[in-house]
Amino acid sequence: MALENLENGPRLLASEVVQEIVRRIVRDTSKMAVSFTPELDVRPDLLGNFVGGDSYWSPQGEPVTSASGDPLYPLMQIRCSEPSLPGYPTRGLLQFFIGTDVSYGRDLSADYESEADNDNRCVRYIPEVPSVLSGGEIVRLPHIGTDSALDLRTPFKSNFYGCALRPTLIEDPVSHECDEFEPAYESVIAEFDPAVIEAAEAAVGDLEQAVMDELNAVSPGSWFQMGGHPVFTQSDVREDYDDELVLLKMDSYDDVLMWGDSGCANFLIRREDLEQLDFSHVLYTWDCL
Structure with a gap:
């Protein structure tokens, strides 16, 4: 819809204004991302994309520890090659590990420097992946929730034993939970005649809320994602969102895992660290309702 139509159409519906604002926010903020869809009936490929489970491939069979x-x-x-994402590794494996305490390895006081201590979480990059899985390099762990003698906790459901993930390239616009939303919204609003915005505001009551609702409706949605924008349940934890990228976003998924009360986890990495393929300073955080 052209801008002049918005400004000169006296009977323009408020819903059309909302849709055009959202279209422009999507235009201005979308970032490439890989969305991962759980395939619950497909067993994990330990050299492929998967979530959860009790086993993983490790060179020389060495387990990852705190x-x-x-x-x-x-x-x-x-x-990383299935599919590759510009600016991210194009080969190898990215492995994400967490602790089994009540916070799933989260440290609220952690920053990008302290994450290198690997106290209770870890992101590991393995640039070379074999073509054949070696049985001697498979690390097996006890299943969470089946042994009452073990006080182990993860966000996974106790009856979930891992599954494969189907990757898809998407365009991910900013969500209203991110700090980038407000300046993007204000910038787009400034492109309209104030009278149009005033009339739309009068018609819908709360124009910004209407825009947020429509943005949620048109966004592709992704349970698990590399790239794009993070999602926060409570507030944006980043201090400089221009220089921090999403290495992994994991939303709660009823059949797979639950971060507290319908929360979401983010693994964030500084742009300079990603360019150097340095994953020792990844910030891991999650929050919930």
């Missing part, structure tokens, strides 16, 4: 030597549990694995 700084204190406790085992970390596999959260998700991404095979």
Whole structure:
């Protein structure tokens, strides 16, 4: 819809204004991302894309542990070539591991420097992936929830044993939970005649809320995602969102996992670290309702 139509059409419906604002926000803020859809009936490929489970591939069969030597549990694995995402690794594996305490390895006081301590979470990059899985390099762990003697916790449902993930390239616009939303909204609003915005506001009551609702409706939606924008349940934790990229976003998924009360987890990395393929300073955080 052309701008002049918006400004000169006296009977323009408020819903059309909302839709045009959203179209422009999507135009201005969309970023490439890989969306991962759980295939619940497909067993994990330990050299491919998968989420959860009790086993993972590790060179020389060495398990991933915390700084204190406790085992970390596999959260998700991404095979970076399927498909590749501009600006991100185009080969190898990204493996995400978390602790089994009540906070799933989250440290509220952590920053990008302290994450390198690997105390209770870890992101590991393996640039070379074999073509054949070696049985001697498979690390097996006890299943969470089946052994009452083990006080282990993860966000996964106790009857979930992992599954494959189907990757798809998407365009991901900003969500209203991110700090980028407000300046994007204000910038787009400034493109309209004030009278049009005033009339739309009068018609819908709360124009910004109507825009947020429509933006949620048109966004592609992604349970698990690399790239694009993060999602926060409570507030944006980033200090400089121009220089921090989404290595992994994981939303709660009823049949797979639950971050507290319908929360969401983010693994964020500084642009300079990603360019150097340095994953020792990834910030891991999650929040819930």
